[in-house]
C-alpha cells in the first residue's frame with residue numbers, strides 16, 4: 587500500500603499524535619488476534635451524532651444524483667422518506683448496541699455505532715429532532731439544486747465524479763512528494779469547454795485552522811483544486827471549487843479559484859505535512875513511531891469527543 591495523505595489525516599495529526607497512531611499506524615483489524623488491535627479497529631468505526639448526520643445527508647444526496655444519471659427523478663418528499671427510514675434503522679441498530687455483538691455489520695446497510703451510545707453520553711437525546719434537522723438540510727439543498735440547475739450541469743458534463751471511493755481507478759487524487767494525495771470530493775464536473783467544477787457539501791461549520799493565512803475549509807478546496815491540475819493537466823484558471831453550507835438558511839455558497847501563489851503555498855504545506863507523515867511511518871531512516879513516542883492532544887477539549895479515549899486512558903495508566 588503506497589503512503590497516502592489527506593487533509594483530514596493532517597488535521598488529526600495536528601490535533602493529537604496519539605489519535606493519529608490509533609487511526610492510521612496501529613494496523614488494527616476487527617479480526618486481529620491481539621485484543622487491543624481488535625478494540626482499536628472497533629473504536630475507529632464509531633461516529634458521533636454530527637458525523638452521522640453528515641454521512642446520512644451525503645449518502646442520500648449521492649444516491650439522488652446517481653438516480654438522476656439513470657434518468658430517474660425522485661421527489662424531495664421521497665428522498666426525505668428514504669432518509670428517515672435509513673436513519674431510523676441505523677439508530678435502532680446503534681441504540682440497541684447491536685454493534686457490540688456484530689461489529690462487522692457496522693459498515694453495512696443499517697449498521698451504525700454511535701460514540702454517544704458506546705460511551706453512554708447524553709442518554710437523553712432523541713432521534714426524531716436529529717433526523718428532522720437533516721431533512722431540513724435536504725429541503726434546502728434540493729431548492730438550491732433547482733436554483734442553479736445542477737441537474738442540467740450534470741447532463742451537459744463530459745465527465746463526472748460522484749462520491750468516488752478513495753481507492754481505485756476513478757479515485758480523485760494525485761501523486762506528490764512520494765505520497766498519494768487523497769481527494770474526497772462530493773461531486774466534480776468536467777465540462778466540454780474544459781472547465782472543471784468541484785463541489786463539497788458542508789454539514790458543519792469549518793473546523794479550526796492550523797494553516798495560518800488559510801482557514802481549513804479554504805485549504806481543503808485548494809488541495810482539491812490541485813487534483814485536476816496535477817492529475818489531468820487542467821490550467822489553474824479553468825478550475826473552480828464550490829463549498830455549500832446547508833446548515834445556513836438559505837444555503838451559503840462559497841466559490842474559490844486558484845492561482846500560482848496559492849498553488850505554491852499549498853504544495854509547500856502539503857510537502858511539509860507529508861514529511862511529518864513519513865517520519866511517523868518510519869520512512870525517513872528511523873523506526874516507525876510507536877504509541878509511547880506520540881504526544882497527547884494539545885488541548886483536553888480534543889479528548890472529550892475522541893473515540894479512542896477509553897483505550898488511550900487505559901494505556902496511559904499502563905505506561
Ligand code: SF4
Pocket residue numbers: 602603604605881882883888889892893894895896898899
Ligand atoms: S483521548 Fe485525547 S490524548 Fe488520547 S488519543 Fe484521544 S485526543 Fe489524543
